[in-house]
Amino acid sequence: MSRRHDTVQPTRHVDPDPRFGFPNHPTPTRCQTEPTLFDFTNGDRSGETRPATDNRLDKARRACSGCPIVKGCLQWALVNKPITRIGIWAGTTPTQRTTLRKRMVDRLGPDWIDVLAERNKARRERAAAARHNPLTVNQSRIIRLDREVNGPMPQPITPAQQQRNMARLVAGLKAA
Ligand code: SF4
Structure with a gap:
């Protein structure tokens, strides 16, 4: 089955930004299996009644969610x-995406796409580094030994435990 993002028809030929790969998923998404649900152009309902369009969009949004x-x-x-x-796309209409793009400009600046691309690249590099530098055998042994000797990391004390401890302390002091 062809992937929807590979078959979109732009008004003029433009390649997708190569820094952002479309996410992969092993099973077909609803927009691939039911593309007509997702077909929507602002102001052009192609003879479809308003309630019918709204109903279709509602289904598409639920599928995306x-x-x-x-x-x-x-x-x-x-x-x-x-x-x-x-x-x-992702439950948004073209108008909603325009609004979201404006918000991105407000949050990250006019070069927000470059900022996102850099963040994604840094995240990929961190993930790759973690994959290529797993713990050494000795580091794993030290961690295991530490757990055996010292037990698991202590959990932060809750307010209820704090109160109980205080009550015991006061009782102990009075008895002394
Ligand atoms: S979020 Fe919606 S438009 Fe995007 S891949 Fe999934 S079903 Fe398709």
């Missing part, structure tokens, strides 16, 4: 404005 890649899908749709001018 249960989608395992909704977060990555939204980011991809926001950064790739030229190719997501139409349609429902």
